[in-house]
Each structure stands twice: as C-alpha cells, then as structure tokens.
Amino acid sequence: MKRTLAIAVAASTLLASAACGDTGDDEKASGGSRTLNVFAAASLTETFGALGKSFESSHPGVKVRFNFGGSSALAAQINQGAPADVFAAASPATMKTVTDAKGAAGTPTTFVKNRLVIAVPPSDPGKVAKFADLAEPGLKVVLCATPVPCGAAAQKALAAAGLKVKPASQEQDVKGVLTKVELGEADAGLVYRTDAKAAGAKVKGIEFPESAKAINAYPIATLARAPQPDLAKQFVDLVLSAPGRTVLTQAGFEAP
Amino acid sequence: MIRRPPAVLLLPALVGLAFLVLPLGGLLARAPWSTLGTRLAEPQVLEALRLSLVTATLATALCLLFGVPLAWLLARVPFPGARLLRALVTVPLVLPPVVGGVALLLALGRRGLVGQWLDAWFGLTLPFTTAGVVLAETFVAMPFLVISVEGALRGADQRFEEAAATLGASRWTVFRRVTLPLVAPGVAAGAVLCWARALGEFGATITFAGNFPGRTQTMPLAVYLALETDPQAAIVLSLVLLAVSVLVLAALRDRWIGAG
Numbered sequence: 001m002k003r004t005l006a007i008a009v010a011a012s013t014l015l016a017s018a019a020c021g022d023t024g025d026d027e028k029a030s031g032g033s034r035t036l037n038v039f040a041a042a043s044l045t046e047t048f049g050a051l052g053k054s055f056e057s058s059h060p061g062v063k064v065r066f067n068f069g070g071s072s073a074l075a076a077q078i079n080q081g082a083p084a085d086v087f088a089a090a091s092p093a094t095m096k097t098v099t100d101a102k103g104a105a106g107t108p109t110t111f112v113k114n115r116l117v118i119a120v121p122p123s124d125p126g127k128v129a130k131f132a133d134l135a136e137p138g139l140k141v142v143l144c145a146t147p148v149p150c151g152a153a154a155q156k157a158l159a160a161a162g163l164k165v166k167p168a169s170q171e172q173d174v175k176g177v178l179t180k181v182e183l184g185e186a187d188a189g190l191v192y193r194t195d196a197k198a199a200g201a202k203v204k205g206i207e208f209p210e211s212a213k214a215i216n217a218y219p220i221a222t223l224a225r226a227p228q229p230d231l232a233k234q235f236v237d238l239v240l241s242a243p244g245r246t247v248l249t250q251a252g253f254e255a256p
Numbered sequence: 257m258i259r260r261p262p263a264v265l266l267l268p269a270l271v272g273l274a275f276l277v278l279p280l281g282g283l284l285a286r287a288p289w290s291t292l293g294t295r296l297a298e299p300q301v302l303e304a305l306r307l308s309l310v311t312a313t314l315a316t317a318l319c320l321l322f323g324v325p326l327a328w329l330l331a332r333v334p335f336p337g338a339r340l341l342r343a344l345v346t347v348p349l350v351l352p353p354v355v356g357g358v359a360l361l362l363a364l365g366r367r368g369l370v371g372q373w374l375d376a377w378f379g380l381t382l383p384f385t386t387a388g389v390v391l392a393e394t395f396v397a398m399p400f401l402v403i404s405v406e407g408a409l410r411g412a413d414q415r416f417e418e419a420a421a422t423l424g425a426s427r428w429t430v431f432r433r434v435t436l437p438l439v440a441p442g443v444a445a446g447a448v449l450c451w452a453r454a455l456g457e458f459g460a461t462i463t464f465a466g467n468f469p470g471r472t473q474t475m476p477l478a479v480y481l482a483l484e485t486d487p488q489a490a491i492v493l494s495l496v497l498l499a500v501s502v503l504v505l506a507a508l509r510d511r512w513i514g515a516g
Contacts (some may be wrong), residue, residue: 072484140384145467147485168384169466172481180466184367185383 007058007249033061036231037083039074040066041090041149041218042173043114046198047251048239055238061160062231070148070173073093078103085232088220088239089194090114090174091149095219108219111239112253114192116153116216117205119181126187131208134188142177142186145170147218150177154190154253156214160248178203192216194252217256280498287495288488297494303470304478305496311474312454315393319401319450324443327405328431342406349399356395357463364391364464388465389472393454395507400453401446408442409435448508452501 036055040048045068054062067074067084071094078084079101087104088111089095095108120128126139134141143165144151151170158165168186171177177189182202196205220239222232238244249255261269284295288295295301330342348356364371366381374380382388416438420430436443465472467481475497482490 060387072486076487098463142466145481147481169468169472171467172462180383183361183365185361185365185381 027252032064033078034228034230034231035065036085036235038064038066038086038088038235039078039082039084040068040086040088041071041074042056042068042175042194043090043150043192044068044088044176044218047194047248047253051235051238051244054243055235059231064235068175069142072097072170074149076102078146081225083221083225083227085226085228086220086222086235087255089149090218091216092150092219093152094149095221098221098223103112104221105229105232106221107223108221109236109240110217110256111220111245112218112248113215113256114194114218114253116150116157116190117193117207117211118188119178119191119196119203119205120187121181121184122201123136123184124136125184128188128206129146130206131157131161132163134158134190136166140168140185140187141165142169142171142180142189143167144177144190145172146176148206150174150192153214153216157190157210160213161210192252195223197252215254217218218253283491283494283498287491291488292492292495295489296496297361300469300478301493301496303489304426304473304475304489304493305500307386307389307470307473308455308475308497309395309500311389312388312451312457314456315397316451318390318394319398319454320443320447323398323401323446323450324373324405324436327402327409328435331406345402346399347395349460353396353457353459353461354463357460359394360392360460360464364388384468384472385465386465386471389461389474392460392464393457396457396460397450397453400449401443402419404446404449405439408439408446410437411442427513444508448505452505455497455501 030233037050048066052066071089071091075089075094075097076089077100078087085096099108100229103122118128120126143154146152146155174191174195178195178199180186181189182199186188193205196203220236222229222236226232243254330338361368361383363369364382366375366383370383380393415429416434420434456476461474462477467473467477475493479490479493482493
C-alpha cells in the first residue's frame with residue numbers, strides 16, 4: 001500500500017515538474033556563432049521578426065533571439081537580470097522602469113507610434129460600430145491589464161471619452177486580447193492598429209477618433225548589461241534606418 | 257536497530273533536499289516583513305486567496321466524483337484499448353498547461369466544439385467565469401487523482417472483493433463496502449495532490465478563464481501580475497500561498513497519508 005502510494009506520488013510529481021518547465025531550451029551555447037537577445041513588446045512580433053531575419057542575413061553567424069511579451073513583464077525580467085541586449089517597449093513608462101534601474105545604455109529613442117483600434121470578430125456578433133458601443137451592457141470586452149502599455153492606453157482612451165467598461169478579462173499582453181477576439185470568446189477588444197492589421201481577416205479593426213487621445217510612443221534602447229553591446233547598437237541602427245522604418249510603417253505604425 | 261545510512265544515498269538526498277528548500281529560503285529572506293500586515297489586509301489579496309481556495313476545493317470535488325470511477329474502470333475492468341485510454345488520461349500531466357487552456361477554449365469556448373451548443377441551448381459560456389477556473393483546474397489536476405487511485409487499486413488484495421462477491425454482494429456493494437475502504441489512503445493522497453495542483457494552477461486558468469480580480473484572478477495569477485509592477489507584493493502573495501499549502505498539506509498528511 002505504502003509503496004504504490006510512494007511510487008504514484010513520485011511519478012506524478014516528476015511528470016508535473018516536467019510539464020511545468022516552460023522556458024526549456026534557454027541557453028543552448030552554439031559554438032562560434034553569436035546570439036543577440038532582443039526583448040520587444042508583443043505588438044512588435046511581426047515587424048521585429050522580419051527585421052531580425054534581415055539582420056541575420058546581413059550578419060552571418062549571428063542569431064537574433066526574440067523575447068516578445070507585455071512590456072511591463074519584459075521590463076521586470078530585465079531588471080531581474082535577464083540577459084538582454086536590446087529592449088523595445090510599447091510605452092515610455094515601461095522603458096522608464098528600466099532606465100530608473102540604470103538598465104539602459106544611453107537615452108532611449110522613440111522609433112514609432114501606435115494607436116488603438118477596436119478589434120471584433122469578422123461576424124461582429126456584438127454589433128460594435130463606435131467606441132461608445134463598448135460600454136453596452138452584456139458585451140464581452142477584453143482589455144490589456146493596466147500595467148501593460150496597451151491597457152494603460154485603453155484606460156486613457158476610455159477616460160477621455162468618459163466611458164465605463166467592465167472588461168471580461170484583463171490580458172497580459174495585446175496578443176492575448178487579440179486571441180480572445182479571434183477565437184470569438186470576446187465580442188470586442190482594444191488592440192493596436194498594427195495587431196489588427198497583422199491578424200488579417202481573422203478580426204475586423206474599427207478605427208475610432210478617441211484613439212488620438214491615447215497614442216503610444218515606442219522607445220528602444222541598448223542595455224547596460226548587454227552581452228553583445230556592438231550587435232545591440234547595430235540592431236537599433238537597423239530599426240531606426242530608412243528600410244527599418246519602411247517595414248514598421250507598412251505594418252501600420254506611425255512615424256514618431 | 258537503525259544503522260547509519262550510506263553516504264552514497266545520504267549525500268544526493270541532502271542535495272535534493274537543499275535544492276527544494278533553497279527557493280523557499282529566498283522567498284523568506286526577501287519578504288518585506290515590516291509591511292507584511294498592511295499588505296496582507298489588502299482586499300485584493302484576500303479576494304484572490306478566497307477564490308483560489310474555493311476553486312481548488314471545487315475542482316478536487318469534481319476530480320473525486322469522476323476520477324475515482326475512472327480509476328476503478330482502468331484498474332478493474334479489462335477492455336480493448338485500455339492501454340490507450342490510460343495514456344490519454346495522463347495527457348494533461350505532460351501537456352503544457354497553456355496548451356491545455358487552448359484546448360479547453362477550442363472544446364468549451366463560446367465557439368468551441370461543445371461550447372457553441374452550451375451557449376446556443378443554455379446561454380452558458382464558460383470562459384471568463386469562475387466555473388471556467390474550476391474546469392481548467394480540474395482538467396490539469398484530475399490525472400493526479402486517477403494515477404494515485406489506480407495504483408492503490410492495483411496494489412489492493414483482490415481476494416477480499418472476490419470473497420464479498422461469492423457471498424452475494426453486488427458489484428456496486430463490493431465497490432462501496434470493500435474496495436473503497438481498502439484504497440481510502442490512495443484516494444486521500446490523490447485528493448491532496450489534486451488539490452495542491454489545482455491551487456497552483458496558472459497556465460490553463462489564464463488561457464481559458466482569463467484574468468479578472470474577484471472572478472478569475474486566483475493567487476498564482478495575482479502573483480504573476482504583481483511581479484511586473486510591484487515585486488514586493490508578489491513576494492507577499494507567494495508567502496501566503498506557500499503558508500496555506502504547507503499548512504493544509506501538513507495537516508492532511510498527518511491525518512490520512514501518515515496513517516496509511
């Protein structure tokens with residue numbers, strides 16, 4: 001009796017610990033080649049992915065590894081000592097937590113601006129046409145959590161319009177909001193224009209004039225403890241270059 | 257006679273122990289003890305704690321209700337495909353919890369395989385609700401119960417059951433009066449593991465049920481969010497979760513498992 005119990009306990013805890021390991025193959029030391037670690041806001045997933053590819057092709061032997069997520073989570077990771085070379089945040093406030101902790105090398109540069117749109121499923125089950133519709137009772141609205149830049153911007157826009165919205169969920173980053181809308185779990189969500197554009201036909205993006213009151217500036221900086229400071233600077237230069245800006249504006253970002 | 261344990265076993269055992277205890281030490285060392293009282297009294301902390309305890313307990317009840325019969329089926333009734341079924345039952349153990357959450361959305365979400373009918377017929381939508389949290393926790397925790405109970409059933413002496421059957425007891429009576437008391441320690445251990453796993457559930461919950469204070473924001477979600485903005489608060493929340501788990505597990509172990 002005791003033995004089977006012990007085995008069951010041992011087996012299940014072993015399996016559980018295996019299942020919990022989420023950041024598995026982190027440090028795969030590749031001989032000879034260098035790795036550039038870029039921490040970037042989730043809304044930069046598509047554009048930075050493309051820029052990373054072009055950086056790799058112009059720098060043979062260099063691998064660009066991205067960590068996309070909510071800017072506040074990334075800032076916390078950097079402040080806890082995560083090995084990052086470049087940080088691109090979706091708001092000056094999240095970048096400030098890094099600069100305040102003396103984590104940035106030099107002053108961050110604003111490289112793009114982004115505005116919110118209402119994302120609804122293509123069939124628009126909640127019949128959302130304008131910003132004020134989000135306050136409709138019974139409408140399932142999903143927003144970013146307020147510490148995340150897209151959540152801060154959403155609150156700013158709602159406050160500017162005098163709207164009270166009780167969200168069904170507060171997601172960790174903008175992609176979380178988008179997923180809930182894509183899957184049809186939410187009737188509407190506030191995401192960046194670029195995210196709605198990147199999702200293609202899976203969501204419908206509705207522009208609204210109140211978004212002008214909550215435009216996010218995106219700062220980028222190389223980091224003080226960057227393991228690859230030279231590569232970090234070259235990557236930031238690429239983002240700020242004319243070809244880099246073209247990639248970003250084509251995705252729906254606005255020039256700073 | 258107790259002889260000294262050999263160093264080959266003792267050394268790795270102590271290393272293992274240190275590895276398990278060290279992170280807890282870190283938590284204790286960095287805790288903001290002076291402001292602990294005021295931070296604990298914040299309504300958000302209590303709300304998250306209450307939600308965590310309620311949902312983990314409900315999830316454990318669901319696991320017992322469905323998991324014990326399932327374990328009995330796997331251990332006592334031979335049927336074709338039993339091995340495959342056994343493997344399927346343990347899938348949530350190896351599945352990353354976030355993937356479990358996505359799978360739940362696709363099955364029970366508003367547009368999901370089953371969820372669309374729940375919505376159409378009963379107006380019932382599970383994502384973003386406390387019921388959704390309970391389901392996510394049940395999904396992740398049930399295998400712990402099934403494995404534990406099935407192991408106990410296989411280890412139990414079947415001659416008692418056979419004797420009861422020859423004396424005219426029906427299969428249900430045998431299960432109730434003979435089998436269940438025999439494997440009670442296994443069921444208890446499974447339930448404890450199940451509860452502990454449900455209490456710590458994060459990935460499936462945040463994916464399937466979302467995050468909203470008081471409704472779906474359990475302690476692990478609160479810890480994760482607090483870590484981004486207020487690491488001190490995250491430490492306090494972690495301490496609470498740690499204290500509650502240790503207390504409950506210690507109490508239950510002594511009462512049930514220790515006696516087994």
